[in-house]
Amino acid sequence: MSYYKPYERSFVIANSNKKFLPLFIDAEFVSSSSSQTKEVLDPSTQDVLTYVPYSSFQEMDRAVESAQQAFKNWRDVPVPERARFFFKYQQALKDQQEEIAQILSQENGKTFEDAKGDVWRGIEVVEQACHAPALMMGESVENVSRGIDIHSILQPLGVCLGITPFNFPAMIPLWMFPLSIVCGNTFILKPSEKTPQTANKLAEIFQSCGFPKGLLNVIHGGVDQANYLIEHKDIKAISFVGSFEGAKAVYRRGTSALKRVQAFSGAKNHMLIMKDAPKKEVIKSLVSSSCGAAGQRCMAISVGVFVDCKQDWIDEIAKSMSSLKPCSWKNKEADFGPLISKSSRQRVLSLIEKAKQEGAKLCLDGSHFKSKLYPKGNFVGPTLFDEVKADMSVYKEEIFGPVLLCVRVKTLEEAVSFINQNPYGNGTSIFTRSGESARYFQHHIEVGQVGINLPIPVPLPFFSFTGWKKSFFGDLHAYGKQAIRFYTETKTIISRWKSAETKVNMTIKMK
Numbered sequence: 001m002s003y004y005k006p007y008e009r010s011f012v013i014a015n016s017n018k019k020f021l022p023l024f025i026d027a028e029f030v031s032s033s034s035s036q037t038k039e040v041l042d043p044s045t046q047d048v049l050t051y052v053p054y055s056s057f058q059e060m061d062r063a064v065e066s067a068q069q070a071f072k073n074w075r076d077v078p079v080p081e082r083a084r085f086f087f088k089y090q091q092a093l094k095d096q097q098e099e100i101a102q103i104l105s106q107e108n109g110k111t112f113e114d115a116k117g118d119v120w121r122g123i124e125v126v127e128q129a130c131h132a133p134a135l136m137m138g139e140s141v142e143n144v145s146r147g148i149d150i151h152s153i154l155q156p157l158g159v160c161l162g163i164t165p166f167n168f169p170a171m172i173p174l175w176m177f178p179l180s181i182v183c184g185n186t187f188i189l190k191p192s193e194k195t196p197q198t199a200n201k202l203a204e205i206f207q208s209c210g211f212p213k214g215l216l217n218v219i220h221g222g223v224d225q226a227n228y229l230i231e232h233k234d235i236k237a238i239s240f241v242g243s244f245e246g247a248k249a250v251y252r253r254g255t256s257a258l259k260r261v262q263a264f265s266g267a268k269n270h271m272l273i274m275k276d277a278p279k280k281e282v283i284k285s286l287v288s289s290s291c292g293a294a295g296q297r298c299m300a301i302s303v304g305v306f307v308d309c310k311q312d313w314i315d316e317i318a319k320s321m322s323s324l325k326p327c328s329w330k331n332k333e334a335d336f337g338p339l340i341s342k343s344s345r346q347r348v349l350s351l352i353e354k355a356k357q358e359g360a361k362l363c364l365d366g367s368h369f370k371s372k373l374y375p376k377g378n379f380v381g382p383t384l385f386d387e388v389k390a391d392m393s394v395y396k397e398e399i400f401g402p403v404l405l406c407v408r409v410k411t412l413e414e415a416v417s418f419i420n421q422n423p424y425g426n427g428t429s430i431f432t433r434s435g436e437s438a439r440y441f442q443h444h445i446e447v448g449q450v451g452i453n454l455p456i457p458v459p460l461p462f463f464s465f466t467g468w469k470k471s472f473f474g475d476l477h478a479y480g481k482q483a484i485r486f487y488t489e490t491k492t493i494i495s496r497w498k499s500a501e502t503k504v505n506m507t508i509k510m511k
């Protein structure tokens with residue numbers, strides 16, 4: 001026997017304190033019948049926050065069936081009316097931003113300020129969904145031939161699937177389902193099993209806004225659940241964000257089932273520092289963008305490429321990094337939090353160890369860091385290596401920890417060629433006072449997001465976010481503006497009219 005505790009967003013097994021997270025199917029929070037569950041741990045303390053169920057096949061079928069039924073009516077709801085629901089949703093998210101951020105910090109470990117930013121970047125996408133009527137306009141040309149007109153319209157696809165990572169538990173689900181749903185689709189979200197509570201909170205707020213049932217369903221679980229849904233006959237399109245290995249697997253599985261797939265993957269982001277760059281700004285930007293969120297951002301700068309650099313720059317970076325304080329999000333002084341899991345910490349420590357063995361010059365070692373207040377936390381202290389080479393493991397792999405690597409080169413051309421040889425292409429930036437150098441960089445660099453004198457160039461949703469090379473697989477580089485094109489199919493209509501008398505007169509009935 002179990003009963004639902006809405007204020008804890010959990011089911012509780014009678015006569016025990018074991019809480020487990022509900023699924024969200026057909027607009028209701030329901031208990032999973034699955035016997036397979038996994039602990040969700042607070043990464044600062046290892047306290048069990050809840051148990052996440054690994055949904056059964058029947059539960060997933062039920063969620064897809066609910067979404068499929070909902071699609072039949074939702075696709076015919078007028079676009080402005082669909083958008084109006086999202087006006088409500090964005091206000092409700094704003095009203096509860098702090099509560100969402102608290103749940104998020106607890107399970108992800110990032111600082112409260114960072115968590116509020118995570119929610120805010122998601123709200124900005126919901127604001128974009130409110131523009132749906134303008135975004136969904138088609139195109140038309142009259143008289144492409146005598147008496148023949150062509151127009152194209154955008155139509156929704158059906159049930160779409162989103163598979164999301166642990167590092168932005170609010171922003172990334174919100175990249176996906178609001179735009180997909182406002183286009184007339186319905187959605188199944190499979191959030192990270194490491195941070196599943198935030199997704200339930202987003203669903204709870206969604207439910208409170210009066211959306212018709214079945215538009216959003218949340219299925220919990222891991223790789224097996226993702227795979228089952230990817231291959232489900234009624235899933236039409238798949239959005240994935242996560243590691244390179246995950247993206248590759250999802251892209252292969254999805255496309256071989258002939259589905260539309262967009263897969264955002266891992267990263268290795270470089271900052272190029274010219275000799276004329278403003279030193280203070282560079283150091284501040286390098287330190288915050290490499291160690292913020294414990295380096296667990298897909299846009300984190302993990303490599304500084306210095307053109308003809310003097311030693312005092314590296315010494316000052318080490319000094320500035322050594323003043324950072326890793327701690328739990330509950331401590332307001334914390335500069336960043338713990339890594340998501342013990343195994344992530346172990347992975348980062350072993351990459352640091354390998355870098356030492358492979359000959360990188362260690363300038364600051366955070367591998368022995370222990371928090372006095374949170375001794376069980378998965379913390380790694382800020383770590384700095386100089387004289388890093390392209391064949392070292394620490395350079396070849398995505399670290400996803402608070403580790404900055406410095407590479408020395410002689411010219412701008414050499415720096416650009418070094419960055420372009422890296423297989424990833426998510427984000428990059430240059431710091432310089434020279435317009436000529438900036439222009440050269442912007443033109444020649446093979447990376448999706450490019451910053452000039454700013455460290456983390458994340459575009460707002462009315463632009464598009466795009467990864468190059470190993471950082472993105474799929475046919476549309478899409479979140480933000482272009483996501484509309486991912487979640488819709490274009491239909492081109494060519495019409496011939498005998499007379500040219502027809503004119504469209506549209507009146508909107510006021511409610």
Ligand code: NAD
Pocket residue numbers: 163164165166167168190191192193221222223226227241242243244245246247249250264265266267297298398400426467471
């Ligand atoms: P992950 O790949 O381990 O998991 C992401 C999601 O995919 C989870 O829901 C997981 O259950 C599922 N999954 C994992 N392996 C799978 C497989 N083989 N088949 C099907 N589903 C699978 O990623 P993570 O550790 O949660 O997130 C960190 C990674 O995400 C980093 O590599 C980071 O760079 C990347 N990321 C990229 C972007 C971007 O925009 N490019 C944004 C955020 C994070």
